[in-house]
Each structure stands twice: as C-alpha cells, then as structure tokens.
Amino acid sequence: MEAFEYRPNPAHIIFGSGSVAKTGHQLKQHGLSKPLILSTPEQVSQAEALSATLTEDVKVVGIFSEATMHTPLHITEKALQYAQEREPDCLISIGGGSTIGLGKAVSVRNGLFHIVIPTTYAGSEVTPVVGETVDGKKTTRSDPKILPSLVIYDIDLTMTLPVGMSVTSGINAIAHAAEALYAQSGNPITNLFAQEGIRALARSLPELLHDKSSVSARSDAQYGAWLCGTCLGSVGMSLHHKLCHTLGGSFNLPHSETHTIVLPHALAYNAPKVPGAMKMLADALPESNGDAIVGLNKLLAKTNAPRSLKAFGMKESDIDKAADIAVGNAYWNPRAIERDLIREVIRRAWAGEDARIDL
Structure with missing residues (x-):
C-alpha cells in the first residue's frame, strides 16, 4: 500500500x-x-x-x-x-x-x-x-x-424536495466522490467513503422517481450525500470541479445541473489516466458492466437527468470563452489539460451528448 x-x-x-x-x-x-x-x-x-x-x-x-x-x-x-x-x-x-x-x-x-x-x-x-x-x-x-x-x-x-432537484443534487454529490477517487491527495479511507456514498445515491435516486416520498430512499440519499461531501472536504478536486466553477460563475448556470451535465464528460477525459479509479467507480455503479462511463450514462438516463448546458441558456459562442477560462489558471489534474480537448469536452456538455472515451 x-x-x-x-x-x-x-x-x-x-x-x-x-x-x-x-x-x-x-x-x-x-x-x-x-x-x-x-x-x-x-x-x-x-x-x-x-x-x-x-x-x-x-x-x-x-x-x-x-x-x-x-x-x-x-x-x-x-x-x-x-x-x-x-x-x-x-x-x-x-x-x-x-x-x-x-x-x-x-x-x-x-x-x-x-x-x-x-x-x-x-x-x-x-x-x-x-x-x-x-x-x-x-x-x-x-x-x-x-x-x-x-x-x-x-x-x-x-421529503418535499422536487424529484428533478433531488436528482441533480444527488449527481452533484456523486461528482464529489468520483473526483476523490483519483485525487492527488486521495487515500484508502476517502476511497471507501466515495464508493459507499456513490452506491447509496445510485440506489436511491432512481427509486425517488417512482416514489418521491420513500423514507428509505430519502435516508439513503442523505447518507450518500454526507459521505460524498466528506470526500470533497478531505481531498483536492480536479477538472470536473474547475470546469463547473468556470461555467457556473462566468455564465450564471445553475450549480447542481451544471455538475450533473459536465460530470460524465470530465470523467471520460480523465479516464485513460486513472484506470484504478474508474474501476472503483464502475464497481459502485449498477449496470456498469465494468465500464464507469457506461454506468454513469445509464444512471443519468434512468433518472431523467438534464444532459445539455444549452438547455440552461449557455450559448454556443460561449464555448471558446469557457475553454479559455478553464485553462487560464494552472491546477493539478491526472491528465494534462489541453485547451482544444477541453473545448470539445465543454462542447459535448453544451450539446447534451452521451459521454465517450475518445479524446
């Protein structure tokens, strides 16, 4: 170890x-x-x-x-x-x-x-x-x-939190844990928290679509959110969170929805450099068949999560500006930050495409 x-x-x-x-x-x-x-x-x-x-x-x-x-x-x-x-x-x-x-x-x-x-x-x-x-x-x-x-x-x-808001808030929480799995300051304890938190949310969010008043689902979701948030508070974050701060602060996009939309694309960008983290993420997601990006795409589809930044008012002309801001300040990321590739990550999130590992 x-x-x-x-x-x-x-x-x-x-x-x-x-x-x-x-x-x-x-x-x-x-x-x-x-x-x-x-x-x-x-x-x-x-x-x-x-x-x-x-x-x-x-x-x-x-x-x-x-x-x-x-x-x-x-x-x-x-x-x-x-x-x-x-x-x-x-x-x-x-x-x-x-x-x-x-x-x-x-x-x-x-x-x-x-x-x-x-x-x-x-x-x-x-x-x-x-x-x-x-x-x-x-x-x-x-x-x-x-x-x-x-x-x-x-x-x-x-209990009265709208289902749509529950979903995006929950996926936002999953983002905290997913990035913790490959954080520069990560450790075995936060990895355990991350996997358990992701499992709890991936289990509870689809259930809330069928019964928004399910006490067990609400309890699981809150438990998962606590664990995932604790990961965010314990280790540093990387590309996903940097992109979301750029997009949210510069273009006034809603917080949890932005995290939900960007997450699969940011993970797909980093995936080639963090196979161990992707395996841990896949193990925590149902229906992943060993592929974390597939599992995340399926979870987003199953929960009717938003997929497009365009739907929240971001303009296509904002993509280049967002890419410039995102690479403007140096930060640690497991994969080197390349401006043109980051632009494509943002474009895919803007367009609402399924995430794929091909960059």
Whole structure:
C-alpha cells in the first residue's frame, strides 16, 4: 500500500428523522442563544418554521433570506451588515448549497459558530471550501475555519424536495466522490467513503422517481450525500470541479445541473489516466458492466437527468470563452489539460451528448 495522509473531518454530525428538533438543545450545549437564520427567498418558510420550534430562552435575532447561487460577494457583504446590526452569537443555515455557501462566507469573516441544516444533497456542509463570485468570476477559497461546526441531517426536511432537484443534487454529490477517487491527495479511507456514498445515491435516486416520498430512499440519499461531501472536504478536486466553477460563475448556470451535465464528460477525459479509479467507480455503479462511463450514462438516463448546458441558456459562442477560462489558471489534474480537448469536452456538455472515451 502506498503512503498516505488522512485528516478526519472535525464537524459534529447529527443524523436522523426529527433531528431538527435538537437544534435548541445544541444551542444551549454550546452556550448560544441569539442565532441569525439564513435561507434563500424560496425557503424562508422553512427558516420561519425552524425559528418557531426554538425554545423561549433562544431569541432569533433575524432571518436573512437573500442567499443565492454562486455566493456573490455583494450578497455576502449585505448579510455581514445585517449581522453586525443584530449582533447574533451564531449562524444557522437552512437550505441547500446557496444558503450553506453564504453561511460559510459570513462565518469565516466574522467568526460566528455555524450550524447547518441541509435540505438538499449538496454536501457543502461538510467541506472547508467556499466558492465566491465577484464580477462574474467564481473563485474557491479553502480554510479549516470555513468548515461548519455542527451539521444536522433531518430527512423530514428533504421529503418535499422536487424529484428533478433531488436528482441533480444527488449527481452533484456523486461528482464529489468520483473526483476523490483519483485525487492527488486521495487515500484508502476517502476511497471507501466515495464508493459507499456513490452506491447509496445510485440506489436511491432512481427509486425517488417512482416514489418521491420513500423514507428509505430519502435516508439513503442523505447518507450518500454526507459521505460524498466528506470526500470533497478531505481531498483536492480536479477538472470536473474547475470546469463547473468556470461555467457556473462566468455564465450564471445553475450549480447542481451544471455538475450533473459536465460530470460524465470530465470523467471520460480523465479516464485513460486513472484506470484504478474508474474501476472503483464502475464497481459502485449498477449496470456498469465494468465500464464507469457506461454506468454513469445509464444512471443519468434512468433518472431523467438534464444532459445539455444549452438547455440552461449557455450559448454556443460561449464555448471558446469557457475553454479559455478553464485553462487560464494552472491546477493539478491526472491528465494534462489541453485547451482544444477541453473545448470539445465543454462542447459535448453544451450539446447534451452521451459521454465517450475518445479524446
């Protein structure tokens, strides 16, 4: 076995149906009583419902409900000003990646204790990374201080998540684990997490199409998302995540849908250089017949996942610009980054083609 380093994710995890009811008790245990709750405009009702469940000795100082995708700096600055005026002693982010990203961007700046209650399968809640957008350009920042202090997984809050959003959020989670399998800083522990997380999501997402209220499928999906997110928080990412940050931040494309569409193409590009990782991925995907790309294409088809960036407003004329941005900053990837080939990867994702290993 090759030498490796493994640094466990230090976040406190509470998992299970009804777990959100433990929020008030957790606040007390940490000596906190003045939370500021963050959400998107669409999820303000969940933020209000959470506020109503907290005990009388906890005073919610406000609900900031302007979180939006890609964590634009001007929204973070607005939230920081809101917090400064209300003087909370902690933050509670309830929602998906947009809200969690805002919570992380705020907490790393003002040092507040950060509790996250995820309602999607984004996985951001267990990573020390935040992606922020300034003037249409998205950059990532990594710091142990970004990692939320407490994560409360309650499947009850995911039961009404639309099936389409469940699928793209779940494939987004699979992307975290798939890239972890060939990460430069990968190790046997994250490989185990990655395979188990992918299996759980590949098992649960098709089931949700038949029964979106399946408790077992929702529980499996949330469990898988936690494991996959932990992989993202433990090792570095490569081409797939770099492409998605470029496309999302520069062309305002939706986060989980972009990850879903790009994933098979990015993996197909790297596949020739990482046969061991592709075998582990194939073993975790049903109906792969030993071919990870085949297995992923089948999973996307079975779950009616979106396949085309064009359908979300990306123009064909944006492909060259995206390729230029994607190769503009050097980063580690198992296969050398070649601009013309990366352009073709982006073009295939734009057109909605099946992924294939022929570049």
